[in-house]
Amino acid sequence: MSGLSGLPLRDDLVGEEPYGAPQIDVPVVLNVNENPYPPSGELRRAMGEAIQEAAATMNRYPDREAVALREDLASYLGNGLTARNIWVGNGSNEIMGQLLTAFGGPGRRMLTFTPTYSMYPEYARNTCTAYVTEPRNPDFTVDAGLVLSAVEHHTPTVVVITTPNNPTGTCTAPEVIDEICSATDAIVVVDEAYQEFSRHPGALPLLARHPRLVITRTMSKAFAMAGGRVGYLAAAPEIVDACRIVRLPYHMSLQTQVLARVALAHRDELLARVEELAEECRAFQGWLQGHGYEVVPSEANFVLFGRFKDRHSVWQGLLDRGVLIRETGPEGFLRASAGTPREMAALKRALAEINSEGRHP
Numbered sequence: 001m002s003g004l005s006g007l008p009l010r011d012d013l014v015g016e017e018p019y020g021a022p023q024i025d026v027p028v029v030l031n032v033n034e035n036p037y038p039p040s041g042e043l044r045r046a047m048g049e050a051i052q053e054a055a056a057t058m059n060r061y062p063d064r065e066a067v068a069l070r071e072d073l074a075s076y077l078g079n080g081l082t083a084r085n086i087w088v089g090n091g092s093n094e095i096m097g098q099l100l101t102a103f104g105g106p107g108r109r110m111l112t113f114t115p116t117y118s119m120y121p122e123y124a125r126n127t128c129t130a131y132v133t134e135p136r137n138p139d140f141t142v143d144a145g146l147v148l149s150a151v152e153h154h155t156p157t158v159v160v161i162t163t164p165n166n167p168t169g170t171c172t173a174p175e176v177i178d179e180i181c182s183a184t185d186a187i188v189v190v191d192e193a194y195q196e197f198s199r200h201p202g203a204l205p206l207l208a209r210h211p212r213l214v215i216t217r218t219m220s221k222a223f224a225m226a227g228g229r230v231g232y233l234a235a236a237p238e239i240v241d242a243c244r245i246v247r248l249p250y251h252m253s254l255q256t257q258v259l260a261r262v263a264l265a266h267r268d269e270l271l272a273r274v275e276e277l278a279e280e281c282r283a284f285q286g287w288l289q290g291h292g293y294e295v296v297p298s299e300a301n302f303v304l305f306g307r308f309k310d311r312h313s314v315w316q317g318l319l320d321r322g323v324l325i326r327e328t329g330p331e332g333f334l335r336a337s338a339g340t341p342r343e344m345a346a347l348k349r350a351l352a353e354i355n356s357e358g359r360h361p
């Protein structure tokens, strides 16, 4: 019998490292675009009570189709959507994995526009889907011409447009999505993880016209539920059915479904901070500009800024001062999430100190 060396790992996984942002315990955490506000005491009590009640049926499998949660999400999204248009997963990363399992796979391609979310290549790799990219415009926008010529060139079955885009915060207007969907047979996935923070309209009203359009959302950011792991999509029922084929049975635990429904019932409280965080983010962009940084205009709860000769030393300098942000995006840039006023003050203070040491930009 052979030991652990030479495990029969898939050839394409040999040498790969588990990926993810560093989870470091520091006073100011602004690196993964979480909502900095924990649930209120009243909401925590409601969650506890709902879990206690649900625990009475923990011996049974949960609702495989998560119908009640999908109904709640449909009513949150409006636009004439029903539970048949909604699918849920453990974070939108699971949703994306299911979409690629159903519509990607060996011999097929997924197309994205860089710089964009660093998890997409992982979803592609795990589902044996080829990952192809085209660069965004110099201002990090995409237009229909750019997308459609890339589609013609790469012939993907899945195209992902992230709006607001991570890590740039750049939006893509519904008119552009509309034009793209009208001109391709590919599945067009619009990742709206940060849509609640944006002042620009999202793509939901387009669903009625485009049967191959999929809009993904998450409760991790605006809903302050990153720990709950709830992502979802809105699309035609046929797309939902495709995800139902490839999902693992009972993929959404009883407690996840219950907690997500409590959160949705308290959405006024949870979403109340969204406007505040968006405003905090805009104020920070103004501050950065005023201090001579290059800022990518953002409609999300984070901002990409630079341009640093040595971004790693700035990142490290911030960490040394108890502020964790993200070393991501194009060379020379860093990304910081919007936090509480106190956290933003700490970030600005730390940046100013580093600046006075002559390390910027």
Ligand SMILES: *Cc1c(COP(=O)(O)O)cnc(C)c1O
Pocket: 033, 090, 091, 092, 093, 094, 117, 162, 165, 166, 191, 193, 217, 218, 219, 220, 221, 226, 230, 231
């Ligand atoms: C944070 C984020 C998500 C959400 O991920 P979850 O798995 O739902 O926590 C999806 N897309 C983008 C671009 C993100 O930045």
